[in-house]
Every structure is written in C-alpha cells, then in structure tokens.
C-alpha cells in the first residue's frame with residue numbers, strides 16, 4: 001500500500017493530518033498547496049470517511065480530474081470516483097438540477113454561455129431601443145449584471161442600491177435596473193441560467209429552503225477549496241453556509257496569485273475566513289518544489305513590490321539553474337520565430353519533449369503569431385481558450401438542436417437553428433415572433449406551438465414553415481426517452497438537414513466542418529456509452545452541461561499528447577512546465593494599458609506576472625518586441641516596467657538589449673530602498689536599430705561546461721558505432737542528418753530508447 005505521507009514534508013504532513021476543524025493554508029507558488037489538498041482527501045478516505053461526504057472545489061475541471069486520478073492511485077479509482085469534486089459551477093449545477101423544483105427551474109435547464117448571454121443582452125437593448133446609444137455596450141451591460149449577481153444583488157435590490165444606480169448614471173446607462181430585470185426574466189422564461197446564475201441560484205436555494213441547506217450541510221462533512229484567493233463573494237458564501245454545521249473546511253490559496261478580480265474575485269475572502277472561523281488552524285508551506293532557485297528568487301523579487309500582500313517566505317532547494325533569458329525582437333513576427341527557434345534548440349540541447357514547453361501571453365490575440373511560426377516549423381502545439389472546439393459554428397449549431405430538444409424553451413438556442421439550415425423563416429418573421437413572445441411574456445417555443453398562432457397575422461406560407469419546424473423538433477423531443485444520446489444526435493443531424501447541407505457543399509471548409517461534427521459524435525458516443533454501462537440515462541443533459549462549463553484550461557484533446565502549450569497566463573494558473581516563455585512583455589500589453597493607470601490594477605498585473613514566472617520549473621524566457629501590429633496599425637513598443645523590476649542578478653540580458661534594464665555595476669539586489677524604476681528613456685536610437693536574431697542570442701548563452709578531451713570528435717561518430725551518453729547510458733548510433741555544426745544523430749539507447757541528439761551538445765563518447 002502506498003505510503004503517501006512519506007511524500008510530504010513536515011509542514012505539509014501537518015496540514016494533511018489535521019483533518020478536523022477549519023484550516024487555512026496560505027503559501028506561495030509551487031509549495032505544494034494542491035498536493036496537500038489532494039493528500040488530505042486521500043487521507044480522509046483512508047480513515048474511512050465516505051467519499052460522497054467530501055466536497056472538493058477546484059478552479060478547473062482538468063484540475064479536478066487530475067486530483068481524482070491521483071487520489072484513485074492511493075485509495076482505488078472506484079472510491080475516488082464517488083467524490084464530489086469539480087469547479088463551483090459544475091458541482092452546483094448538479095445540485096441545482098436535483099433541487100430544480102425548489103429553485104423554480106426545470107431540471108433540464110440550459111446553461112447559457114457567454115455568446116448566449118451577449119445575444120440576449122443585445123435583443124433586450126434592441127427591444128428597449130437602446131442599441132443605437134453609444135453608452136449601452138453589450139460588454140459593459142453584461143459586466144454590470146455579472147458583478148451584481150456575484151455580490152448577490154437581485155434586480156429589485158439593484159434598483160434600490162444607491163451606489164450602483166449612481167455608478168450607472170455616471171456611465172450614462174441609467175436604465176440598467178430595467179435591463180437587468182428583463183435579462184433575469186428572459187432567462188427564467190427560457191429555463192436557462194448563465195454562469196453567475198448557477199452560484200446565485202444556489203445561494204437563493206440555500207437561503208429560501210433551510211431544509212435543503214440542512215440536507216447538504218449534513219452530506220458534506222468535509223469541504224476543501226483550492227485557489228481560494230480567486231473565489232468571489234457568491235462562492236465564499238456557499239462554502240460558508242455549507243460548512244456551518246461541521247466546520248471541517250480547508251481552504252488553500254496564495255494572495256499573491258489572485259488574478260481574477262475583474263470577475264469579482266476577492267482577496268478579502270481570506271481575511272473573512274479568519275473572522276468566520278475562530279480557532280482556525282493556519283498552515284504555512286515555505287518550500288517550493290517546482291522551480292530552480294533563480295526562478296523562485298526572481299519571482300519573489302518582483303512580487304515584493306506589491307504593497308498589499310500577506311508576508312510569507314518561499315525558498316527552493318533545487319539547483320540554482322540558469323538565469324532568466326530576456327529577448328527583444330525587432331517585430332512581433334520576429335518574436336514568434338525567435339521563440340520557436342529557441343524551443344527547438346532547447347529541446348535538443350536539454351533533451352526535452354514538446355510538452356515540456358509553454359508559451360504564455362497576456363491576451364488571446366497574441367497567439368496567432370506563435371501559431372503561425374509553429375506551423376511553419378512543423379511543431380505540434382495545442383492552444384487553450386480562444387475559439388475552442390465547442391465554440392465552432394457547426395458544433396454550436398448541432399448542440400443548439402440538442403439543447404432545444406432537451407429544453408424547447410431555450411430561446412437563444414432556438415433562434416440559432418430556426419432558420420438553419422435555411423427554411424425560409426427570415427428576419428421579419430423572427431422579429432414578429434419575438435414581439436409576440438415579449439407581449440405575452442412567454443418563450444418563442446410557446447409562441448410557435450400556440451394554437452392561436454394563425455391569428456397572429458402571418459401568411460399561410462410562413463405558418464406552414466413554422467409548423468413544420470415545430471413538428472420536426474417535436475419529433476426529436478418524443479424520441480429522447482427511447483434513444484441513446486448518440487442515436488438522437490445522429491437522428492437530429494440527419495433529419496434537420498445539417499449533414500445534407502454540408503455534404504452538398506464540396507468546399508474544403510465544409511469538409512472540415514463535417515470532420516468536426518464527426519468528432520462531436522465520437523465525444524457523445526464515449527460519454528453516453530460510459531453512462532449506459534453504469535445503467536444510467538442517456539446522459540444528454542449532463543453532456544450538454546459538461547460542454548457548457550468547460551474552462552479555458554480544459555482542452556478538447558487528451559493531455560498526454562506531446563505538444564507545445566499555448567495559453568493565456570490566466571489559464572495557466574496551477575500548472576507547471578519545464579520551459580516557459582512569457583511573451584509580449586511590453587508596456588501597454590503587460591501591464592495592460594488600462595490596468596497600469598491605477599495602483600490596484602498595476603498590482604494585479606504584477607501578480608499575474610508572478611503567476612506566469614512561477615509556472616517554470618527549469619528555464620524561463622521573457623520576450624518583447626520593438627514594434628507590434630495593433631488593430632492593423634504598426635505601433636512602437638517599449639519593454640515592460642516589470643523587466644526592470646526583477647532583481648537584475650537573475651537575468652541574462654544579451655548585450656545588444658542592455659537598454660531594457662541596465663543594471664548599474666555593483667548595484668545591490670532587491671529591496672524597497674534599492675528599488676529602481678525602469679527608465680524608459682534609456683534606449684538610444686542606435687540601439688533601436690539592432691535586429692535581434694536567435695543566433696545572436698545563442699552567442700550570449702554560457703556554453704555547456706565540459707572538457708573537450710572527453711568527447712568524441714563529431715566526425716568519428718558514424719551509424720553503427722556504440723556510444724555512451726551521460727544520462728542515457730549506452731546506445732547505438734542509427735543514423736545522422738544535417739550539416740556540421742548542426743549534425744543530429746538518432747541513437748538507440750538500451751535503457752532510454754530512441755533519441756535524437758544534436759552532436760555539438762550531446763557529449764557522446766565512443767565506446768566501440
């Protein structure tokens with residue numbers, strides 16, 4: 001039996017063993033917070049606690065999966081699979097389905113994603129004739145609604161909340177209370193909840209139904225929360241209510257990594273915890289097991305500049321490691337190629353795999369240039385966030401059919417498909433239908449299926465089209481109970497005409513769309529087979545729920561694939577990679593232009609930088625460019641102030657770009673008194689002209705230390721020769737490619753398998 005306690009240091013062990021009562025673990029990046037949470041759950045299970053009485057809340061679905069997997073290795077997968085574990089949204093969506101009748105929603109309620117929410121706001125604005133008013137922007141309106149929900153302010157309260165109405169008046173959007181009210185009632189009519197509603201309605205459910213709350217308080221004897229610093233008020237309150245009875249709540253977090261305040265996250269929740277649970281135990285973890293000393297110290301030096309923080313120590317006992325490389329490219333396209341070349345070189349030099357690399361950026365828009373460079377070099381990569389698989393048009397279309405079949409009142413889904421494939425139900429008809437729906441306060445589906453529809457002024461042609469649409473959907477609805485999720489999807493794709501439409505169009509694009517649909521079929525088949533083996537229903541509702549709640553970190557393809565990772569820094573939270581490239585480290589981009597105008601904004605950007613840097617285990621590289629295209633225009637960029645804020649002793653600044661952050665000789669390290677603001681005027685015009693190529697950089701790197709006499713001359717290495725490698729041991733050279741000095745050898749090692757090595761770095765000795 002695995003002795004998991006041996007895999008913890010003393011401080012971690014203490015946090016794992018003290019299972020009862022409230023616990024707060026506040027510790028820096030990479031210190032094993034997630035590990036403590038994982039092992040604590042395993043320990044509880046080993047002590048005989050029932051898995052269904054443990055509730056564990058993670059930041060992403062992927063984190064939950066990985067945690068479950070690891071716990072399963074310790075206590076068995078069967079037991080681990082019964083844990084209540086997932087993101088706040090996914091766990092409470094499940095509870096809301098069970099308690100739907102109390103919450104006033106159908107148990108098959110739809111979850112509106114951001115696109116649905118935006119589209120709903122747009123139609124409300126249009127209806128209120130506010131869509132032409134500049135101040136009423138969809139994003140702003142949605143942001144206010146979301147903020148209100150996360151603070152548990154419902155529409156009638158919103159209208160009375162002086163602070164909010166004053167703020168709305170100042171932004172020239174005084175009709176917000178009305179919009180919010182309409183948004184809520186439209187969602188209710190459609191039997192739909194948006195992401196924030198899942199939390200809000202859980203809170204309302206617990207507030208209004210003490211018996212329901214008592215049931216879950218009794219069920220969840222142990223509650224654990226990862227990434228606690230990024231919970232919002234609504235989430236905080238849910239955990240507080242649930243933990244009220246047993247008070248076995250353990251939260252882990254790092255205030256220095258709080259990066260979601262724009263979504264309502266509140267660092268104050270950590271402080272609240274101290275007040276809410278008198279006699280709570282505080283555990284501090286100080287040793288970082290993830291990164292080299294250089295990376296940990298550099299990260300500490302930058303976060304020390306934030307005024308608002310809980311003091312803590314983070315140290316690493318790993319190797320010092322190499323300095324953090326800084327690269328300044330001439331243009332954004334250049335930056336792409338420099339990074340990709342560096343990845344290739346590092347991969348060969350340090351025997352890494354593609355999956356050991358991550359490119360992290362501040363904004364999704366930056367990914368394109370790196371994607372192009374990776375494609376040109378034939379390097380496999382996976383990209384998270386942005387337009388994911390489930391956001392593609394053809395996928396959303398078919399999913400919308402499924403949504404309408406499960407919940408025909410889902411008006412956003414219905415609008416999407418009522419005229420796709422085209423069936424002659426045009427814009428004017430839709431506007432009329434929406435007006436009727438709004439007048440009678442019902443959903444679109446209820447209008448279409450209402451026997452009184454013929455009196456609504458539509459001509460007979462339109463009436464026929466609407467009736468055949470409702471018959472089509474009605475047919476699907478009646479088939480759901482008797483069919484597997486896969487069969488019903490297949491039926492829909494065929495009967496609706498989607499497949500025919502794509503088959504008829506012979507374009508390459510249609511071909512790709514068909515392939516994507518095939519992929520969706522596979523995903524549904526896998527999901528429903530698993531469910532039906534367990535004797536459950538066809539799982540369509542759960543499948544749709546899972547898809548709606550995917551986070552930016554939940555990639556569609558499986559994880560073990562050997563690919564370079566591209567993601568935003570926000571999505572990289574909690575993850576780790578051997579090699580990390582933080583790109584676009586420029587003023588106006590990182591820190592972002594908006595954020596850097598206020599102190600709290602700037603502090604959040606700095607925390608974001610801390611998160612980015614602490615993802616790296618062995619090597620971190622920071623890049624920026626002298627110019628960049630923004631909205632189609634060439635703009636000049638200056639290196640970020642963050643480059644100047646890092647303690648310079650941890651940086652490797654190539655001579656040509658000393659202008660970034662000229663450290664003065666003999667300058668002491670970090671500390672507030674020695675804090676040196678990066679001087680943006682340092683750059684001279686001559687230096688601006690220097691074009692940086694990967695080659696120059698390579699010259700600036702310290703050469704690997706070895707004694708040349710130990711090595712075989714590359715020209716003695718031939719196919720068939722037996723060689724010895726420092727780490728891989730004995731192997732046989734299979735073949736060589738490329739020209740000196742970049743000859744690559746493919747070697748088969750007895751113990752390590754086949755490897756490709758660049759001879760100039762591989763330090764091979766000939767042994768026969």
Ligand SMILES: Nc1ncnc2c1ncn2[C@@H]1O[C@H](COP(=O)(O)OP(=O)(O)OP(=O)(O)O)[C@@H](O)[C@H]1O
Nearest residue numbers: 007008009028029030031032033034035289290574
């Ligand atoms: N006692 C230990 N011995 C060996 N490795 C450890 C130990 N504790 C943690 N680690 C390893 O260190 C790395 C960081 O741990 P973990 O991800 O749990 O840290 P964290 O505090 O959750 O980090 P973050 O703040 O980034 O979320 C992981 O690879 C983990 O397996």
Ligand SMILES: [Mg+2]
Nearest residue numbers: 033034035574
């Ligand atoms: Mg973690």
